Amino acid sequence: MPSLLDLTLLERPYRVALAGMSDEQVGAVTRAWARCGARPADDDGEGATVSAALTSHREEVAAGADIASPDFAEVSARLTSALTTNVIRRRSRDLLLLHAAAVSDPVSGRTVALVGPSGRGKTTAARILAERWGYVTDETVAIRDDASVVPFPRPLSVVDPRPGSPKLQLGPDDLGLRRLGSAPRLSAILLLDRAPGDRIGGPRLSGLPLHEAVGDLVGQVSALSARPNGLRRLSSVIDACDGVRRVRYAEAAELAELVRPLLEWPTAKAKELRYAQAADAETLPDGDRLIVLAGGRVGVLDGIAPVVWQACARPAGVADLVQRVVHAHGVPAGGAPVADVVAVARALVGAGLLRRLGEPAA
Numbered sequence: 001m002p003s004l005l006d007l008t009l010l011e012r013p014y015r016v017a018l019a020g021m022s023d024e025q026v027g028a029v030t031r032a033w034a035r036c037g038a039r040p041a042d043d044d045g046e047g048a049t050v051s052a053a054l055t056s057h058r059e060e061v062a063a064g065a066d067i068a069s070p071d072f073a074e075v076s077a078r079l080t081s082a083l084t085t086n087v088i089r090r091r092s093r094d095l096l097l098l099h100a101a102a103v104s105d106p107v108s109g110r111t112v113a114l115v116g117p118s119g120r121g122k123t124t125a126a127r128i129l130a131e132r133w134g135y136v137t138d139e140t141v142a143i144r145d146d147a148s149v150v151p152f153p154r155p156l157s158v159v160d161p162r163p164g165s166p167k168l169q170l171g172p173d174d175l176g177l178r179r180l181g182s183a184p185r186l187s188a189i190l191l192l193d194r195a196p197g198d199r200i201g202g203p204r205l206s207g208l209p210l211h212e213a214v215g216d217l218v219g220q221v222s223a224l225s226a227r228p229n230g231l232r233r234l235s236s237v238i239d240a241c242d243g244v245r246r247v248r249y250a251e252a253a254e255l256a257e258l259v260r261p262l263l264e265w266p267t268a269k270a271k272e273l274r275y276a277q278a279a280d281a282e283t284l285p286d287g288d289r290l291i292v293l294a295g296g297r298v299g300v301l302d303g304i305a306p307v308v309w310q311a312c313a314r315p316a317g318v319a320d321l322v323q324r325v326v327h328a329h330g331v332p333a334g335g336a337p338v339a340d341v342v343a344v345a346r347a348l349v350g351a352g353l354l355r356r357l358g359e360p361a362a
């Protein structure tokens with residue numbers, strides 16, 4: 001009988017059937033995937049099943065197993081790849097999936113995505129940075145329309161020093177990586193540009209214009225064209241993160257001091273907003289609009305503007321405003337709540353109804 005391992009990957013249930021493995025090998029696979037939990041209690045039975053077999057007679061199980069090999073390391077590596085590919089396919093229409101690693105501040109939930117194709121050092125960066133901040137993923141950053149992030153704490157695929165060997169699949173617990181605290185929310189996107197041996201001036205961070213950022217990111221988003229309004233949604237995520245930055249570095253250890261302010265301090269778009277002046281407000285009879293008196297000006301707010309304005313009774317960041325708007329109105333038809341909230345907040349600032357604070361109030 002195969003050993004069964006139940007997982008939840010990007011909020012979808014999976015069952016992994018492991019055959020031909022010793023108790024020690026089953027334990028290694030189980031530890032590697034431990035942070036991906038079990039199938040949810042309310043599982044509707046539509047979870048996917050992936051089977052993997054360790055056998056010296058590959059042809060005997062080829063018809064019955066999705067993955068078969070006499071090499072345990074190869075089975076483990078192929079299992080990670082198969083599960084990742086499958087869940088990306090299942091979630092590519094409703095989540096923005098960046099080919100990236102990510103870490104998150106356990107206190108604030110602010111999350112930095114480290115984007116790049118294979119070979120740019122994503123896994124190494126995640127392994128080093130997650131000794132200090134929470135481990136989100138080493139491969140796929142899944143972003144909802146409100147900029148919150150769905151963790152994917154799969155095993156890290158680490159290069160085996162033995163030539164020609166498959167990558168080792170090491171669980172974040174085995175590596176001593178930090179767990180998440182507050183719910184992760186994307187605060188910065190960094191495009192990795194690793195230049196081994198380049199130590200002139202240390203690591204460098206530079207902003208990118210929107211057209212260049214989009215051009216670089218499109219190739220690192222899974223099935224972007226399959227998503228309704230995919231380009232607009234990508235743009236809204238970029239806007240929520242105050243743009244995209246390129247980081248040129250030599251070694252992953254250099255990244256810690258670069259990402260620290262992005263994780264532990266708010267970016268420009270996350271600076272909190274509150275009233276510019278004391279104001280009185282009353283709701284119009286239909287209950288959908290708001291009259292605002294501020295600084296001698298009377299304004300009538302409708303649409304999502306009343307929610308944004310009322311949410312700023314106390315300092316509130318863009319992420320908080322998006323959450324309130326989506327709760328009150330749902331995700332807009334265009335599918336880009338962050339962009340809509342930012343536009344309304346800017347308009348209210350321009351009208352003198354809100355003012356932007358340089359730092360959150362204590």
